[in-house]
Amino acid sequence: MWGKVRDRVAGRLNDALSRSGITVPWWVPLGTNTFALIGLAVAIGQRTAQPVPVLIAAFVLMQGGSLLFLLTGRIAPSWLKSLAVLAGVGVLLAFPVVPDFAPMPLAVLSAEVSAIASAGLAFVVTAAGVGVLAVAAATVGLVGFPVYTLAVLLGLCAGFMLRWYVRALDAERGKQDAVREQAMLAERQRIAREVHDIVAHSLSITLLHVTGARHGLRTDRDVDEAVEALAEAERVGRGAMAEIRRTVGLLSRDSAGTRSLPGTVDIADLVADTRAAGLDAYYELEGDVHAVASAAGLGLYRIAQESLANVVKHAPAETASVRLRIEAGAARLTVRNRRCGGTRQSGGSGLAGMAARAEQLGAVLRVGPEGPDWLVDVTVPLPAEVVS
Known part of the structure; x- marks a missing residue:
């Protein structure tokens, strides 16, 4: 049951990532959204005394990307999701608590954007997140501003590391595909040479026997000699066919026989x-x-x-x-x-x-x-x- 659910989620996420031109594995957006949701749930739980409409607005803003994917199967643009998350965190930080889990989605957002979007957008989003924390520290007295800032910067570094890993993995896969294609081409060329050599030699020998048979019938009327030559031609032809079958059998997964090559x-x-x-x-x-x-x-x-x-x-x-x-x-x-x-x-x-x-x-x-x-x-x- 769990395997089927996982495959369905992975397939849907892979389709959405492909349409958006994002090359990261499907578990990256799933993981980042899960961590962001955990942080948001804890942050909202710390603010149960605040007005419900405010908490609902913060939830919709910060989870709007996930809701869009669940409803339409599409991934929200990184810049739009970043604006929504920054706004949602700003709403929650208007009611600070100690310790506060509201800045946690900012670190996750910084990591996600630096992994899938352009480097310029990643730096802008990270700077905006630090700015939101700075404003909260200066206005409503957010406690732990240096720690939260360090978490956002660590998210930026983690995202760039993931980006490098994905690119290296793609390059390695491309190299393996190229090596595989080259090996398949070399094998096809080798088998083509084998078949060419077998056919060329066997036809040459067969033609010699046929020529001998024709000459024997035309000049000496020696039927026995002609029959012997034709029988030898038949033997050579059958041997060539058996060798061709064995050589072509190398292309299949099944065994082509135990007879060794010459x-x-x-x-x-x-x-x-x-x-x-x-x-x-x-x-x-x-x-x-x-x-x-x-x-x-x-x-x-x-x-x-x-x-x-x-x-x-x-x-x-x-x-x-x-x-x-x-x-x-x-x-x-x-x-x-x-x-x-x-x-x-x-x-x-x-x-x-x-x-x-x-x-x-x-x-x-x-x-x-x-x-x-x-x-x-x-x-x-x-x-x-x-x-x-």
């Missing part, structure tokens, strides 16, 4: 599948592939995958050599092939994906022509304890 251990199979599809590809390994961490291994695998896809696309009749050398402090992957007609092999999202992966791994990447060859050379730093 790494340096799988580069040999990658080259073998490419060679089986018809590309003249060879693989050379030096060192222990298990010494490469999973993140670095995935990056090297994807770069090799993209490189071979480019060879299939731009120079399918040439020989591709893939060399992986793992030694103390670094793993170096080199993919080299003869350029076909001097054309550029990599560009667009493929080259950009390689560069992005290398940057994430802190690797050195070199892509481009080297004499008659096209070269992809990437060196990934490894922990010093890795020994070839």
Whole structure:
């Protein structure tokens, strides 16, 4: 029951604060009005011998903002509420008592205005409150003027401290939102690169098998060879679909499966599948592939995958050599092939994906022509304890 009431009050206050352009939490106006109401109730209780119309007038003036909110759901402007509270306190101080709780709402008012309104208005309201106390001390003999003045000044300081806290909190929330958005963008870009590499490589290999099947049927009429090539194309396609599902599954909260992502251990199979599809590809390994961490291994695998896809696309009749050398402090992957007609092999999202992966791994990447060859050379730093 209490939770529902609290949520309703908080929601209504938040709506009113938003309409008024006030950024403080909902409990700030609720707390200040509660303290002001307590002080007013005690002050009126100290003056039960005074005329009832005077006490009612003081109550309406000092709680006019709360009454306006209860009736309309709107928050009174700070300057209007300040004038009403100053007038109400002035009415009560015309009948001083010892000790007097009537100045208490002035301290609360000073704190509230300095927290939600402009600094200029806060200083004006504080000065006006001290002025009301000074007039009461000089005319009707208010006792404790220095103490009440100190309370009003402390309210001013407390309000400015709350203002600073709210601004710092808003800045921190904005920073966290920016970091969250940046992390989400980086994750989307990473998954986009994964899908691109998978699709580019699998389509390249599939096309090689389809081309082989077509060539076998056209030249040799070898149905068995064509069926075998098409079956291999189907296998590659199904494997690519499974890997795409697993990669895209990272976007959801549900588990995408327990199968691990590829790494340096799988580069040999990658080259073998490419060679089986018809590309003249060879693989050379030096060192222990298990010494490469999973993140670095995935990056090297994807770069090799993209490189071979480019060879299939731009120079399918040439020989591709893939060399992986793992030694103390670094793993170096080199993919080299003869350029076909001097054309550029990599560009667009493929080259950009390689560069992005290398940057994430802190690797050195070199892509481009080297004499008659096209070269992809990437060196990934490894922990010093890795020994070839």
